[in-house]
Amino acid sequence: MKFLHQYILRQFLFYLAGAVLFLSIVLIAGNVMKSMMDFLAEGKLSLGNCFFLMVMLVPSMVSHALPFGFVVATLLTLGEISANNEFIALRSLGIGPLKIFSSILFLASCGVFVSLVINFHYAPRAISSVKSKLQNIIREEPLRFLVPQKFIRDFPGYVIFVKDLEHKHLNHFHIWALDEREHVGMYIQAKKGTLEYDEQRNAFVLTLFQGTIEKRLEQGKIAPLVSFEKFSLDLPLDNILKGVRTHKKIRHMTLREMLTLYRQSVKECDWQKCMEIRVEIQMKSAMAFAILALVLVTIPLSVKLSRRETSINVAIALLLCLGYYAMMMILSFLKIRPDIHPDLLLWIPNVFLQVLGIGMGWKLCRH
Numbered sequence: 001m002k003f004l005h006q007y008i009l010r011q012f013l014f015y016l017a018g019a020v021l022f023l024s025i026v027l028i029a030g031n032v033m034k035s036m037m038d039f040l041a042e043g044k045l046s047l048g049n050c051f052f053l054m055v056m057l058v059p060s061m062v063s064h065a066l067p068f069g070f071v072v073a074t075l076l077t078l079g080e081i082s083a084n085n086e087f088i089a090l091r092s093l094g095i096g097p098l099k100i101f102s103s104i105l106f107l108a109s110c111g112v113f114v115s116l117v118i119n120f121h122y123a124p125r126a127i128s129s130v131k132s133k134l135q136n137i138i139r140e141e142p143l144r145f146l147v148p149q150k151f152i153r154d155f156p157g158y159v160i161f162v163k164d165l166e167h168k169h170l171n172h173f174h175i176w177a178l179d180e181r182e183h184v185g186m187y188i189q190a191k192k193g194t195l196e197y198d199e200q201r202n203a204f205v206l207t208l209f210q211g212t213i214e215k216r217l218e219q220g221k222i223a224p225l226v227s228f229e230k231f232s233l234d235l236p237l238d239n240i241l242k243g244v245r246t247h248k249k250i251r252h253m254t255l256r257e258m259l260t261l262y263r264q265s266v267k268e269c270d271w272q273k274c275m276e277i278r279v280e281i282q283m284k285s286a287m288a289f290a291i292l293a294l295v296l297v298t299i300p301l302s303v304k305l306s307r308r309e310t311s312i313n314v315a316i317a318l319l320l321c322l323g324y325y326a327m328m329m330i331l332s333f334l335k336i337r338p339d340i341h342p343d344l345l346l347w348i349p350n351v352f353l354q355v356l357g358i359g360m361g362w363k364l365c366r367h
Helices: 002-035 037-041 047-056 058-083 086-092 097-140 255-267 271-305 310-336 348-366
Strands: 158-166 169-178 184-198 203-215 226-236
Touching (some): 002 047, 002 058, 002 097, 037 047, 047 097, 058 271, 097 255, 097 271, 097 348, 255 271, 271 348, 310 348
Antiparallel strands (some): 158 169, 169 184, 184 203, 203 226
């Protein structure tokens, strides 16, 4: 039995590592395409910093890849064993299915523990670290956000054009301040300027030197030019960073932070917030236990299908995981209905899969 478990575990761990690595890379690449590609294309983020942020995202992506990895590894390992008639040979020697699959069930149980630790600690910390790193990049390299010879519309209410950059000083500014109707309300010219980051206000402070201000009045009239030696503008970053400095969301909190917020919400009688926290805790827990539930279904399914083709097994794994995630997402929308206990309803997919897996496993043992 020792050699049997070593044989199964060696194959299983190989497929598990490959599947988790593959899906993690895909998820990280998708995250980069969604939130960082514009920064890269416009020169606001260097390749080195982008790669560093991608590495920091690994724990968060691994938490999503683990269930898929376990399903793929189970399908490939047992599918190959069954296709080679090794399962029939083992049964003919009097070795029961439970003994054959016990090593995989043990690994799935370990996977649940690992996933719980990642979901409640490492993944939220990774997301917080990425946001902190982005803030540091902005603080250290603010001039990347004002690209010379280009009309910049990243700051709400302003269109900015800079002619050139020389020794960290921006030269020859043209700034159009827009009103609520997107009409030009003020036009500013300046010979030079500097750009600094204000952490407290989460904004760039653009300081202009030696320029003029032209205000547009109603009915197309223009006020007299006003000259200045020094003039400052605040350029908010909310539109650029899309919430990097906003209040931390519940799903990005560690377990300790969620419990602290829960106790505070109870004192304030904020029952809606309490339910949101309970739903998030139960969802992360259910996602971790989904590894065991999916493996219970996949074990008899892989023996019955007896397919060794990687593409088919990956497709089956994707269908199982996407179906599970779809059910979880639908149930998560019920958090606005605390009267029906949405935090407990999140366990319905797990219970269904476990009952289904045990039933299929029982039939496999009988035959």
